Amino acid sequence: MTSSVQRTRVRKAPGDRRAEIVGAAAAVALTEGLECITLRRIADQLDVRPGLISHYFPAVEDLVAEAFGSAATTELETLLPADPADGSPLAHLARFFARATGPGFDDMSRLWLNARHLSRYRPVLCERVLAQEARWHGRLSGVIASGVERGEFRTGDAEVTADHILVVIDGLAVHANTGLSRHSAASARFAVATAERELGLEEGTLGPLVASLNPTDRSPTDQAPR
Secondary structure (H helix, E strand, O other): OOOOOOOOOOOOHHHHHHHHHHHHHHHHHHHHHHHHHHHHHHHHHHHHHHHHHHHHOOHHHHHHHHHHHHHHHHHHHHHHHOOOOOOOOOHHHHHHHHHHOOOHHHHHHHHHHHHHOOOOHHHHHHHHHHHHHHHHHHHHHHHHHHHHHOOOOOOOHHHHHHHHHHHHHHHHHHHHOOOOOOOOHHHHEHHHHHHHHHOOOOOOEEEEEEHOOOOOOOOOOOOOOO
């Protein structure tokens, strides 16, 4: 006699179910790429019917954009939180570089590359990428402006300075797909050196702070930021 085990379906609150779907899609995006997000794939991963996914996301493009936005928001709040425990802008920035230089953010670097490429063809994703870029710029320029007010940094335009730092970080992150092993340590440290110069800091002010906050990983002279 054959027997079968009926799976127990758990009815979740709409907010919880939606968050679960987005979380599963973000995980796929980080490990495999945004192109791998389909309604059926996420349904299989959550062991639910595809119709449940389409109930919350009738268009897969909306789920792709939401998955990227979720992953990017988590990255921002991890690397550059709005309310750091230490109020010093210099310490806040040093923690940002210490966290960003860890290998744990390689997947996120690849996801940014992936999203920026696909945004050329996907308007919904493009809007989300632009929104996340604006959040990053606003958060970093806010830290810089605070540092100027407290006399820790010297710059005439916090927003332009934030642009310069983020451009360098993004430029180095382009190598996430291939690694920086064939590039010099000086190139990998360029983001920290750029920040020191742009913020009116003496050379070597920020680098040692970053190293002291990340003692178990390689020195910031040996890795590229996000």
